[in-house]
Amino acid sequence: MxxxxxxxxxxxxxxxxxxxxxxxxxxxxxxxxxxxxxxxxxxxxxxxxxxxxxxxxxxxxxxxxxxxxxxxxxxxxxxxxxxxxxxxxxxxxxxxxxxxxxxxxAWGTVPGAAEHAYSAERAEELRRRIAGAPAPGTVAVVGGGATGIELATELAEAYPAWQVRLVAAGRVGGWLSERGRAHVLKVLGRLGARVDEERRVVAVTAEGLETDGGPIPADVVVWAASxxxxxxxxxxxxxxxxxxxxxxxxxxxxxxxxxxxxxxxxxxxxxxxxxxxxxxxxxxxxxxxxxxxxxTGRTAEPFAFRYALQCISLGRGEALVQLIHPDDSVRPRVVTGALGRLVKAGIVKGLPLSLR
CATH class of the missing domain: 3.50.50.60 (FAD/NAD(P)-binding domain)
Incomplete structure (x- = not known):
């Protein structure tokens, strides 16, 4: 060589x-x-x-x-x-x-988070924990961003006997357009997930979450805050x-x-x-x-990039495609339902193919 x-x-x-x-x-x-x-x-x-x-x-x-x-x-x-x-x-x-x-x-400085919560990187362990539980309980997902929303909707749909609570320090999907955020909340509600907004987690224990608005009992905690x-x-x-x-x-x-x-x-x-x-x-x-x-010498130009859209899975049959401006600011328009799911699935399934 x-x-x-x-x-x-x-x-x-x-x-x-x-x-x-x-x-x-x-x-x-x-x-x-x-x-x-x-x-x-x-x-x-x-x-x-x-x-x-x-x-x-x-x-x-x-x-x-x-x-x-x-x-x-x-x-x-x-x-x-x-x-x-x-x-x-x-x-x-x-x-x-x-x-x-x-x-x-990122666990931040929240006491007990790293010790008592599952991260997205430990998804397989989380699956075994829920599937192997002797009885249904409560899953608290911490984080109102895209990762938290996807985890909450997916878990609520896959394990309907469990109570899923999505806990966010601010508003769930707060960066989305009004239509986009409304659709996320609608799907969460339809799946039976409870949303706790403006609740900052100050500690995680074996019994659940301690927040600035009081305790939230949970059998399983999933951390998707940052x-x-x-x-x-x-x-x-x-x-x-x-x-x-x-x-x-x-x-x-x-x-x-x-x-x-x-x-x-x-x-x-x-x-x-x-x-x-x-x-x-x-x-x-x-x-x-x-x-x-x-x-490899195929370009000498500086890196250029423009945003176009952001996709969020909302369970098996739903998704949100939020259209955005090139500078990442949101447009009012969204794509939802089966079409949104097809767009999201096409992008996600095509990613490994495009690695080459």
Whole structure:
């Protein structure tokens, strides 16, 4: 093999699409990620509800590409020496590093949250906990954003004997248009889920939630309140924003270490006329594809992006497609019902195919 050695760490939407694209060129590419199969993160609520979710093999995505996959976890970055340390004791030198470790559930400073609540990453454990319970009880989902809404509706539909309560510090779906938020609340009500808005959780215990409006008893707590960037970027010395995401320029290069490119939820990407992009697969995959073109010489232009819509699953037969302006502000129009579900399903099922 000829050319530079490019190391990609992380095999999520951004990392895997970047590795697959860069692997079309002449450089030697090493992907470091413990997963043997793609982690389809936006379908975790379906796994929690007991539905089967297709997860392609990483090797299948990378077939025919000049990429070596090391199924291990990165433990340390030596930016000065340009080396990556892994948990199996390896140390790899790189010419260019693609940092794509993404984000994870943020527990914040809420006492007991990490100890007593399930996160979306633990969807399979959550499914076993509910399915194996001796009797139905109450599931409290904390978080009024898209992840919380999808989990609450999916669980309420899949386990009708259980009481599902969606607890939010603000308004559930508060960023949506009036029509969009009204539809979300309508579906939650139809599924028998109880909505507790303006209830900030101050602690999680074995008995449920403690909120600023009083206790909410729950047999199972699911935490979907917020996300945070993986801390390795800040620990290694990359320049990061206040939320821990790495600061990058228009070509997704680290402002402090230009030999490092950062993509996906790990990057604080500023797009002219739009501002900082939010964490989402809808923004991560375009960054991965763009970086592949940049590093294989197929473009020299800065990264460009425009929003179009946001999709939220509302159980098996419903979904909300919220139309948005290019700058991420909402339009009044929404698509719901069976058509909304078809649009959402088409996008979600097509994501693994578009990784290549």
């Amino acid at each position: 000829t050319g530079k050695h490019i190391v990609v760490i992380g095999a999520g939407y951004a990392g895997l699409s970047a590795a697959a694209g860069i692997g079309r060129g002449q450089d030697r590419v090493t992907l470091i990620a413990p997963e043997q199969r793609f982690h389809h993160r936006v379908r975790q609520h379906e796994i929690a509800a007991g539905h089967r979710v297709a997860r392609p093999d990483v090797a299948h995505v990378l077939r025919g590409r000049r990429v070596t996959h090391l199924a291990t976890r990165v433990t340390e970055l030596d930016l000065a020496a340009r080396k990556v340390a892994t948990e199996d004791g390896g140390r790899l030198a790189y010419d260019t590093l693609v940092y794509a470790l993404g984000s994870r559930t 996300l945070e960037a993986h801390p390795l970027a800040a620990e290694a010395g990359l320049a990061v924003a206040e939320d821990g995401r790495a600061l990058v320029d228009g070509h997704l290069r680290s402002l402090s270490h230009p030999e490092v490119h950062v993509v996906g939820d790990a990057a604080a990407v500023e797009v002219p006329g739009i501002g900082r992009l939010r964490m989402a697969c809808a923004t991560a995959m375009p960054q991965g594809r763009y970086l592949a073109k940049l590093l």
